[in-house]
Amino acid sequence: MLSSTSLSIGYHQPLASGLNLQLRPAELVCLIGPNGAGKSTLLRTLAGMQSPLKGSVKIDEVDLHSMPALELAKQLAIVLTGRIEAGNLSAYALVTLGRHPYTDWRGNLTPRDEEAVQHAMRLTGSDVLASRPIHELSDGERQRVMIARALAQEPKILLLDEPTAFLDLPRRVELLQLLKRLSRDTNCAILLSTHDLDLALRIADKLWLLSSHGELHIGLPEELALNGSLARIFHSEGIEFDHASGAFKVHQPTCGPISLHGDKDGVATAWTWRALERIGYEVHDNGARHPVHVDVLDSGHWLLTTPKGKSEHTTLESLIETLSSKST
Amino acid sequence: MPTSFPKLGLRTWIVVLLIVILAVAFILSLTLGSVHIPPEQVLRILTGGEPDKASWTDVIFKFRLPKAVTAMFVGAALAVSGLQMQTLFRNPLADPFILGVSSGASLGVALVVLGTGAGGVSAYITGLNVFGDLSLAVAASLGAGSVLGAVLIVSRRVQNTITLLILGLMFGYLTNAVVSLLIYFSQPERVQAFSLWAAGSFGGVTWNQMRVFSPVILSGLVISYVMIKPLNALLLGDEYARSLGLNVRRARFWIILSASLLAGVSTAFCGPVWFVGVAVPHVARSLLNTADHRALLPASMLMGSSFALVADVIAQSPGSQYVLPLNVIMSLFGVPIILWVILRQKQLRQSFAS
Numbered sequence: 308m309l310s311s312t313s314l315s316i317g318y319h320q321p322l323a324s325g326l327n328l329q330l331r332p333a334e335l336v337c338l339i340g341p342n343g344a345g346k347s348t349l350l351r352t353l354a355g356m357q358s359p360l361k362g363s364v365k366i367d368e369v370d371l372h373s374m375p376a377l378e379l380a381k382q383l384a385i386v387l388t389g390r391i392e393a394g395n396l397s398a399y400a401l402v403t404l405g406r407h408p409y410t411d412w413r414g415n416l417t418p419r420d421e422e423a424v425q426h427a428m429r430l431t432g433s434d435v436l437a438s439r440p441i442h443e444l445s446d447g448e449r450q451r452v453m454i455a456r457a458l459a460q461e462p463k464i465l466l467l468d469e470p471t472a473f474l475d476l477p478r479r480v481e482l483l484q485l486l487k488r489l490s491r492d493t494n495c496a497i498l499l500s501t502h503d504l505d506l507a508l509r510i511a512d513k514l515w516l517l518s519s520h521g522e523l524h525i526g527l528p529e530e531l532a533l534n535g536s537l538a539r540i541f542h543s544e545g546i547e548f549d550h551a552s553g554a555f556k557v558h559q560p561t562c563g564p565i566s567l568h569g570d571k572d573g574v575a576t577a578w579t580w581r582a583l584e585r586i587g588y589e590v591h592d593n594g595a596r597h598p599v600h601v602d603v604l605d606s607g608h609w610l611l612t613t614p615k616g617k618s619e620h621t622t623l624e625s626l627i628e629t630l631s632s633k634s635t
Numbered sequence: 636m637p638t639s640f641p642k643l644g645l646r647t648w649i650v651v652l653l654i655v656i657l658a659v660a661f662i663l664s665l666t667l668g669s670v671h672i673p674p675e676q677v678l679r680i681l682t683g684g685e686p687d688k689a690s691w692t693d694v695i696f697k698f699r700l701p702k703a704v705t706a707m708f709v710g711a712a713l714a715v716s717g718l719q720m721q722t723l724f725r726n727p728l729a730d731p732f733i734l735g736v737s738s739g740a741s742l743g744v745a746l747v748v749l750g751t752g753a754g755g756v757s758a759y760i761t762g763l764n765v766f767g768d769l770s771l772a773v774a775a776s777l778g779a780g781s782v783l784g785a786v787l788i789v790s791r792r793v794q795n796t797i798t799l800l801i802l803g804l805m806f807g808y809l810t811n812a813v814v815s816l817l818i819y820f821s822q823p824e825r826v827q828a829f830s831l832w833a834a835g836s837f838g839g840v841t842w843n844q845m846r847v848f849s850p851v852i853l854s855g856l857v858i859s860y861v862m863i864k865p866l867n868a869l870l871l872g873d874e875y876a877r878s879l880g881l882n883v884r885r886a887r888f889w890i891i892l893s894a895s896l897l898a899g900v901s902t903a904f905c906g907p908v909w910f911v912g913v914a915v916p917h918v919a920r921s922l923l924n925t926a927d928h929r930a931l932l933p934a935s936m937l938m939g940s941s942f943a944l945v946a947d948v949i950a951q952s953p954g955s956q957y958v959l960p961l962n963v964i965m966s967l968f969g970v971p972i973i974l975w976v977i978l979r980q981k982q983l984r985q986s987f988a989s
Binding site: 354356375376377378379380381383384385387391393395396397399400401403404405407408410412413414415416421424425428434437438460 | 639640641643644861863864867868870871872874875877878879880881882920921924925926927929
């Protein structure tokens with residue numbers, strides 16, 4: 308277990324202080340916060356790559372910053388942000404580098420080392436990439452290989468600095484699912500920093516929410532949303548977070564209120580809601596009828612009622628076009 | 636388990652192939668020269684037999700054998716040194732001299748050849764074999780050694796490897812300026828003696844000098860061999876290397892020590908021999924298609940030796956009395972080969988971009 312007591316992080320000025328953190332086995336924690344809040348600094352300090360200004364970090368009651376480097380390498384592994392470029396290196400050869408703390412002076416792999424490497428590659432689904440050169444891999448594949456390399460160290464703690472940064476949305480979801488599964492399968496404590504609040508809220512066991520003023524809020528994702536911590540922190544960054552939908556409010560209403568009455572399963576209603584918000588309406592579905600009203604019909608049609616009359620639409624596009632032309 | 640995992644390390648048949656090539660190059664360099672001595676005669680002389688012409692024994696033992704041994708040592712030394720520098724700095728253009736070791740050596744030599752008063756200097760100029768004189772080697776060693784010392788002291792202090800690179804480059808410019816200044820104020824024949832040294836030659840190392848030369852090269856190679864594992868850890872950069880438990884500062888110290896010893900001693904005895912150090916590691920990487928130093932280091936060593944031997948044979952322009960400058964030959968014949976190998980692979984950028 309990784310823990311810190313009254314930890315201060317930063318270079319000369321503390322970015323955050325008085326941090327009492329705990330990272331438990333088989334736990335997936337997402338570190339969220341705006342740029343410049345010190346996410347990387349916190350990760351680097353917890354990884355022993357940077358000294359704390361005050362306080363200490365411990366792994367199972369042993370001070371991390373005074374632990375011999377080789378000992379630490381067997382307990383804690385990292386995946387850094389940024390692309391790794393090491394040409395002429397196969398994925399397999401790269402993952403074997405993770406055995407460095409265990410191998411002899413020449414770096415020769417024992418059968419036990421090879422087993423650990425192959426196990427790590429299978430766990431991350433990168434075994435099929437084994438003989439491919441690193442520079443031919445896609446960003447998502449490369450990230451899997453880098454995680455396999457870290458796992459080959461057989462760490463108790465895995466720290467990842469923005470592992471999803473270069474990935475497209477499906478890859479991001481996949482990667483977070485992979486990390487979640489790894490935390491269960493390997494009993495490893497996993498901490499990652501990310502900008503993907505939506506994904507983090509859905510997948511993390513715990514959130515560490517670091518504000519640009521150096522406050523750290525820790526809790527279940529849902530709890531931080533419920534008690535308003537998320538909204539508060541992002542409000543101070545100038546973004547509105549909506550408790551109810553668990554997402555950022557992107558649109559400022561400019562067209563006044565509209566009421567919406569939905570179909571049975573609600574999917575069409577949800578997307579209609581988004582479309583209306585996007586073009587600037589303040590959407591209500593609390594039953595009250597506003598002068599401008601939309602009914603989502605079960606047949607997949609939309610019925611628009613305005614003070615000027617009614618119209619039926621077979622596509623969302625025609626509904627939105629009618630509303631946009633009305634408002635201009 | 637359906638997936639197959641590749642085997643790593645150096646394959647035996649490659650080692651055998653490289654050793655065969657080296658052996659052929661070695662015999663070739665003893666056979667060819669101003670006089671042609673047939674290979675079977677060379678073998679007879681080496682095994683202690685009597686050749687057809689008695690004078691051939693002298694040619695082999697006094698000239699060709701020390702030259703060939705020197706070429707093998709220097710080729711191996713510079714290739715290994717270049718490989719270490721390229722990995723340490725993660726830069727394809729890094730060569731053994733990048734930290735200014737050869738600049739230091741040439742400053743030492745320039746000060747002796749160009750800078751000293753009239754007196755003893757004429758000896759260097761009039762003597763046909765400029766390199767035979769030990770004082771040049773001493774001057775070059777002192778120059779290279781003091782740069783090496785300075786670099787090692789700095790390397791223990793700075794965190795960032797690139798800082799070292801910039802310091803080395805700056806030092807190179809500085810010594811070039813001083814050497815140019817010395818050349819500007821020197822007599823033409825001294826300048827010629829200096830440029831003769833700067834052209835590089837394997838021919839100047841006598842058996843006596845070999846007693847100093849070879850142990851230093853060997854110890855440099857031994858250190859480089861011990862640093863194989865740290866070099867591999869450094870492939871992903873300093874931060875990952877540190878996270879793997881490597882003491883990066885200490886590893887860097889020993890890598891620089893080994894690389895600079897190899898480059899410094901080579902330069903001191905043979906002049907600055909360009910090209911081997913930057914090219915051979917690339918060829919090894921391309922042909923072996925690996926970045927694993929367990930394979931690259933021995934392969935570079937063997938390939939560097941062969942390359943130096945062949946270049947030297949060509950520089951002797953067999954059958955004639957002319958001896959061409961070694962560095963000229965290296966570039967003229969080496970560049971096309973290396974371009975072919977590297978362009979064929981198209982991986983240079985990926986090998987180093989960071």
